[in-house]
Amino acid sequence: MKDHLNNYQLSTINFMTAFLPEFIGTALLLLLGNGVNANVSLNKAYGNSSGWIVIAFGWAMAVFVGVYVCASLGGNSHLNPAVTIADAIKTNDWSKVPVYCAAQMLGAMTGAFLAWLSYRSHFDATTDGNAMLGVFCNAPAIPNTFNNLMTEIIGTFALVFGAFSISGAKMNDIGISLGAIDAVPVALLVLALGLSLGGPTGYAINPARDLGPRITHFLLPIKNKRDSNWGYSWIPVVGPVIGAVLAALVFKAFH
Template identity: 50%
Template sequence: MSSSDIFIGETIGTAVLILLGGGVCAAVTLKASKARNAGWLAIAFGWGFAVMTAVYVSGPVSGAHLNPAVTLALAISNGGWADVPVYVAGQLLGAMIGAALVWVAYYGQFRAHLTDREIVGGPGAQATAAQAVEAREKGAGPVLGIFSTGPEIRNAVQNLATEIVGTAVLILAVLTQGLNDQGNGLGVLGGLITALVVVSIGLSLGGPTGYAINPARDLGPRIVHALLPLPNKGGSDWSYAWVPVVGPLIGGAVAAGLHNVAFA
């Protein structure tokens, strides 16, 4: 496949992934959403179905990596390093597009949520300049969880370990069960298996950090959160942002190394 195929496929596929995955988070979180308070089970299955849909959309074009940790693991496994920057660029751009589309789809709900006195306090109007400065200095704002992940207990070592372990499980499943015939991405059956694994990770290991297990999935939407003109949105928690990037990359590398030793 050509570099343009890879970039286009990863951009579209990752945009679909984040649109549907971020969409279920918005549906469960935002005021005036019919699915508000549907709970963690809805989020876990929503992300699983998002993965499955994104794989089926982009698999024939780019192999549907959709995740820099998958791209890194495949490069370690088969030595295909040349296309890594193209994959990662498409994934990051797609994640940002998907996050922006979540904002478009839930625009009215975002406005209602972020001007509600019970949620953001104050007069329920646009933030003043002083409030905006204060929000930038804070950690996670009231809707950041729709865009990116955050820990329930802020402990960098534990949070990093959780992301490493969760991503290693995902990558081992991809490498042992999910690859297409060419070995360069996910196949049709692999898309279903990977989706179910993502649901399992969410239910079993997602509680501590929200299971990013994908650097682009977290970083791209976090950038969009920082840029969007949302009133009273609070901070983007950049002090934590390195964990869901570094952890999944380490997890992907560990899983690839283990796969090469035990399964190859």
């Protein structure tokens, strides 16, 4: 009985300190990120056609809120499977990867659903299927498999290497922790990436950020929606993972 109680307590601690903070942080990231996409893209929204600066700034603030809240709940504020994989490479500790990635994917789907719910009337008032899909996930401005993949690799490399550097992570750390103090510089890093490298692909730089909402788009009963563009969907997953792995290896070589 004591062993069962200890196992239950351990699983509760793991849920509270590993799964739940990443789930909530990622859900907030996508609620606010997809929310700003909806505000700019959907008909009759007050922010309609307000432009790329609003989107880039909105996503930066979404990252700030997600990182800050996740850290306040005791999490490491990865909010991104690519960051989680890179951290596992850096620390040689893969134990949290399945839990974190599951939390991030489910959180991203939940956040995307809540953003749709908030703008449901505006989705109904919009007939452009591409604009509605763009609220949820990314698409290239100029479709080119190699170039689009390279953009996501480069952008995610900059994100992960920058985040590792901001966090002051060392080789003997138990893992990267983007705490409350780091939330502002990480948000500024994402703002810079959006303004500088967001043009070609919309800067997914996060597999959960793109795939989770893309699945949500596929499942939701959205009026006048188009297909979910599954042919492109692998690029915002594979590109960020490659970029994150390369960033972790380079960071490890210097530390």
